[in-house]
Amino acid sequence: MRAFRVAYDGRPYHGFQRQPNVPTVEDAIFDALRGLGVLAADAGAPDGYAAAGRTDAGVSAITQTVAFECPDWLTPRAFNGELPEHVRAWASADVHDAFHATHHATSRAYDYHLYAPTADVDRAAAALAKLEGTHDFADLTAASDDDTTRTVETATVVREGDVLRVHVRADGFLWELVRRLVALVRSVATGDRDLDAVDRALATEPLPDHERVGPAPPEPLVLVDATYPEVAFERDDEAATSATTVFESAHATAVSRARVTSALRDGVDAPSADTDDSPR
CATH class of the missing domain: 3.30.70.580 (Pseudouridine synthase I, catalytic domain, N-terminal subdomain)
Structure with missing residues (x-):
């Protein structure tokens, strides 16, 4: 095997x-x-x-x-x-x-790269701190499992420019748990919800439907670790180099596309002074 x-x-x-x-x-x-x-x-x-x-x-x-x-x-x-x-x-x-x-797997970890230039990172960190520990996450999942209790070992955030990188490690994850957790944290960090919203999401009493938070988009989410304490994985240098080359190429393409969309945004938001708006 x-x-x-x-x-x-x-x-x-x-x-x-x-x-x-x-x-x-x-x-x-x-x-x-x-x-x-x-x-x-x-x-x-x-x-x-x-x-x-x-x-x-x-x-x-x-x-x-x-x-x-x-x-x-x-x-x-x-x-x-x-x-x-x-x-x-x-x-x-x-x-x-x-x-x-x-x-x-004794634990798994995810990173979510949340674009949130106006979010307060300290409020995000305070919300994540409340999510650490063993809780019933029934109000933060789309799962219908009988057992919705999980232990979040670490939940942290760092600002990287306009992006908040949210890191969550747990003994297991329910369906959409990380994405709903991130959406809740974002709403607290932007001031749309108060910090007590986290406590209400973890309380024994189920949230009314209008207070439940939906999932954040899936594309910024990355599985970054699955832990097997007794397994020593050996890196295949040739294979790893191949992976690095492929993803670097994709990264370069994505950066170029992001620059184009930024130029479109900036151009429409503040047209240059020499733009000729006369009909032709």
């Missing part, structure tokens, strides 16, 4: 887990294994297969972890030979036959 660390840009996909008739990251992984002859054409999944988590549509990952039975020659660089370029394996570890990538 081998576990792989996989990074991906989730924005072109309808989430990690397979769904009918739409592209998912899991489909890309299984298609690559079929192309390599590791997975039979008629097989649903490799023997022993499991993944660290099921990211939503548009959510990306640095350390998504998948484990399954495979031949010794399947290294991250060999895996990348069949994976699409925006899905990159970059590290691996041999694990025992009973290893389960979902159940054996």
Whole structure:
């Protein structure tokens, strides 16, 4: 059995887990294994297969972890030979036959890159501090699970220019928990809600529907860690370099596009003095 660390840009996909008739990251992984002859054409999944988590549509990952039975020659660089370029394996570890990538993760961590130039970072930090610890998060999830109690180990925020990077680590995450948590924190940080709104969201008494917060957009969310204390992943330098090159190229394209939209915004907001508005 081998576990792989996989990074991906989730924005072109309808989430990690397979769904009918739409592209998912899991489909890309299984298609690559079929192309390599590791997975039979008629097989649903490799023997022993499991993944660290099921990211939503548009959510990306640095350390998504998948484990399954495979031949010794399947290294991250060999895996990348069949994976699409925006899905990159970059590290691996041999694990025992009973290893389960979902159940054996002791914690997971996400970063949310929140564009919030006017938000008060101290108010955001105060809101996040209230969310640390063991709570019933029934009012901050779209899940219908009977057990909505989770332990948030750390919840922190740092300002990086116009962006607040919100970091949350927990023993497990409910559906949309991070995105709803971020939306709540943003509303407190911008003054739209008071700090007591966090306490009300964590209280035993359910919130009325008009007070519940919806999820923040998925695209700024990244799975940054899945922790396995007894597993030592070995970085594949060639595979990691391939991943860095792919994502650097995507970053350069995104920066260029952002500059164009900024120019459009600024041009419409403050037209230059020599603009000729006369009809032609």
